[in-house]
Amino acid sequence: MRHxxxxxxENKFGALNRVSSxxxxxxxNINSISIGETETPDVSRMTIVTEGDEKIIDQIIKxxxxxxxxxKVIDLTNTKMVARELLLISVFxxxxxRSEIVDICxxxxxxxxxxxxxxxxxxxxxxxxxxxxxxxxxxxxxxxEIARSGTVAMKRxxx
Amino acid sequence: MKGNKKPKLKGAQIFxxxxxxxxxKHIFGYPGGATLYIYEHLYDIEDIQHILxxxxxxxxxxxxxxxxxxxxxxVVLVTSGPGATNTVTGIADAYMxxxxxxxxxxxxxxxxxxxxxxxxxDICGITRPITKHNFLVKDxxxxxxTIKKAFYIATTGKPGPVVxxxxxxxxxxxxxxEYPETIELKTYKPVYHGHxxxxxxxxxxxxxxxxxxxxxxxxxxxxxxxxxQLFKLATKLNIPVTMTLQGLGAFPGDxxxxxxxxxMHGTYYAxxxxxxxxxxxxxxxxxxxxxxxxxxxxxxxxxxxHIDIDPSTIDKNVxxxxxxxxxxxNILEELNKYIDFTIDTSEWLKQIDEWKKECxxxxxxxxxxxxxxxxxxxxxxxxxxxxxxxxxxGQHQMWVAQFYKFKYPRTFITSGGLGTMGFxxxxxxxxxxxxxxxxxxxxxxxxxxxxxxxxxxTAAYYKIPVKFFIINNGYLGxxxxxxxxxxxxxxxxxxxxxxxxxxxxxxxxxxxxxLRCDNVDCVEDVIKQALEYNEGPITVEFRVVKEDMVYPxxxxxxxxxxxxxxxxxxxxxx
Numbered sequence: 001m002r003h004x005x006x007x008x009x010e011n012k013f014g015a016l017n018r019v020s021s022x023x024x025x026x027x028x029n030i031n032s033i034s035i036g037e038t039e040t041p042d043v044s045r046m047t048i049v050t051e052g053d054e055k056i057i058d059q060i061i062k063x064x065x066x067x068x069x070x071x072k073v074i075d076l077t078n079t080k081m082v083a084r085e086l087l088l089i090s091v092f093x094x095x096x097x098r099s100e101i102v103d104i105c106x107x108x109x110x111x112x113x114x115x116x117x118x119x120x121x122x123x124x125x126x127x128x129x130x131x132x133x134x135x136x137x138x139x140x141x142x143x144x145e146i147a148r149s150g151t152v153a154m155k156r157x158x159x
Numbered sequence: 160m161k162g163n164k165k166p167k168l169k170g171a172q173i174f175x176x177x178x179x180x181x182x183x184k185h186i187f188g189y190p191g192g193a194t195l196y197i198y199e200h201l202y203d204i205e206d207i208q209h210i211l212x213x214x215x216x217x218x219x220x221x222x223x224x225x226x227x228x229x230x231x232x233x234v235v236l237v238t239s240g241p242g243a244t245n246t247v248t249g250i251a252d253a254y255m256x257x258x259x260x261x262x263x264x265x266x267x268x269x270x271x272x273x274x275x276x277x278x279x280x281d282i283c284g285i286t287r288p289i290t291k292h293n294f295l296v297k298d299x300x301x302x303x304x305t306i307k308k309a310f311y312i313a314t315t316g317k318p319g320p321v322v323x324x325x326x327x328x329x330x331x332x333x334x335x336x337e338y339p340e341t342i343e344l345k346t347y348k349p350v351y352h353g354h355x356x357x358x359x360x361x362x363x364x365x366x367x368x369x370x371x372x373x374x375x376x377x378x379x380x381x382x383x384x385x386x387x388q389l390f391k392l393a394t395k396l397n398i399p400v401t402m403t404l405q406g407l408g409a410f411p412g413d414x415x416x417x418x419x420x421x422x423m424h425g426t427y428y429a430x431x432x433x434x435x436x437x438x439x440x441x442x443x444x445x446x447x448x449x450x451x452x453x454x455x456x457x458x459x460x461x462x463x464x465h466i467d468i469d470p471s472t473i474d475k476n477v478x479x480x481x482x483x484x485x486x487x488x489n490i491l492e493e494l495n496k497y498i499d500f501t502i503d504t505s506e507w508l509k510q511i512d513e514w515k516k517e518c519x520x521x522x523x524x525x526x527x528x529x530x531x532x533x534x535x536x537x538x539x540x541x542x543x544x545x546x547x548x549x550x551x552x553g554q555h556q557m558w559v560a561q562f563y564k565f566k567y568p569r570t571f572i573t574s575g576g577l578g579t580m581g582f583x584x585x586x587x588x589x590x591x592x593x594x595x596x597x598x599x600x601x602x603x604x605x606x607x608x609x610x611x612x613x614x615x616x617t618a619a620y621y622k623i624p625v626k627f628f629i630i631n632n633g634y635l636g637x638x639x640x641x642x643x644x645x646x647x648x649x650x651x652x653x654x655x656x657x658x659x660x661x662x663x664x665x666x667x668x669x670x671x672x673x674l675r676c677d678n679v680d681c682v683e684d685v686i687k688q689a690l691e692y693n694e695g696p697i698t699v700e701f702r703v704v705k706e707d708m709v710y711p712x713x714x715x716x717x718x719x720x721x722x723x724x725x726x727x728x729x730x731x732x733x
Contacts, residue, residue, distance in 0.1 A: 062471035
């Protein structure tokens, strides 16, 4: 099963490597990993999307906790959370298809960020499934390039 | 130095001030370009002894032997590049067996890092997966605190190796020396005390089962005072005890409740007991594949309690019913407080006795041939379990585990997890620097003895009275055994008979007295001679039979109950 794990780490060189090499050394998958600063400059948040059965996820969380640079590990999968991904996609276009592509972009509440005679680049954010759906709809026009940020996620506030 | 009046200290001096604060008395090291400032300072230091090794790998194993024998962290000091990469095997070994060592590596100056500079290696990158943690000290201001953290991390929780990489300019820059007495890391808080409710439940579980078994590992050996608590628990309730390789010594091997070692080359009765028990109490052990064999059939009918300081070992290989995370001594002590009852295990012990009679640990005697088991037997009797035994890796290691009767923790020192050939010679030297009141006996095969043979020179130079036993069967015996059993008797590159050096001559050339024994009659005499010789190291070569095999044996991946208990009929073999 797919899990979204949020990991707070000390913002030190090597911390990302410690985490990613733990995954590779123990044979765990990383579907995506994203990392950035948090409200505290010396703390970074990694959002890791991984797959595995209950036993593997349990080990992943324990092994992450074992790393000295790791401050906190939260499995967000079964919690109330917000998960978002950023997509930058460059699509081939011609006179006739340009407006169709803009329509699709608008439906996904995206933005056109670059345009040439034969390509358009779009910026779309949303939950990973929405990103998948957008790519699926843009596929017929011909895709030149895709850049996905990987999922970033956080818990929703308690009410 | 040179009239420098700054109140600040040079990095190299800070280094030694920090080591003093940590109570370090011995450093195993080898100088080089990147550590020149540190060695310059070391030149005038008298209260810390630097032991000059012959190869950096030797230094790491010495530090391991030192740490395992004393419980104090072992310290290594090497230069950058090749000096650092030569420590990798020892670091990996310490990581697998949770040995607290701190390895200081020199590094090229910070301005050259990443430049493919002379003798540069990214040792932090290289050792990341095999250290508990590692540090690159980029600024002399961080040096003292980093050393504090390194010792703290190496020695607390589940111990392990820590690397501190010190660029050359850092050891040559100045900073004020401040060293905190204690330290707390917000990201690292080992749990020492088990959850009281879980401990209470464990006592309940013990009360309600009839066939309990204690399965104890290195965690009990490492945790000061844990073996006393274990003894109390086992003897009060008459619970039999089996030990892992690293657990040997946690419970007296000559006690009637001891089942010896379990697992791949464990005793028949220990493996029978773990398969048949209804309550398994694992303490400081990690359900390693050499212990469990095939997981599906491992101790299927038991209720499992798992006491360990490392939460990641819980449910890693075997799903347990009752985990208790914490230090084994603390938890066993708390558990003992709840033991205000007795249980009747007499039926269970009777059953185990039958297994013991059915298939005791034994070897062929009386045919005049010299066997390793006999050497170990005689050594065990002569030293009465009062020695520190440091076997290498392979058949002889298993025979030591089976036939030497260990009495105390920290008297059996071996490479278990990584299985590093060449461990014994340097590790025994390290142990002998830490412990002066017990004889230290290194036991190697003819293969492993050659892997760090250069450290004999170290032992000779420092007149360290280690007894280096060589069990020479002219083969890489354990590999040969597998070739015989599972690889169509194709003895591919395991026969060393014609290529071994003369071990007596080579020892003597390195300044080590040497004896040889090639028959049953001289064993006792040479061991006595070796034990009585204390002016320096001594080598004793035992020329043993060539083709013996270690039994019982659980083939890799098989159930522990499917062990091979005696030599297969030669006619049945392909």
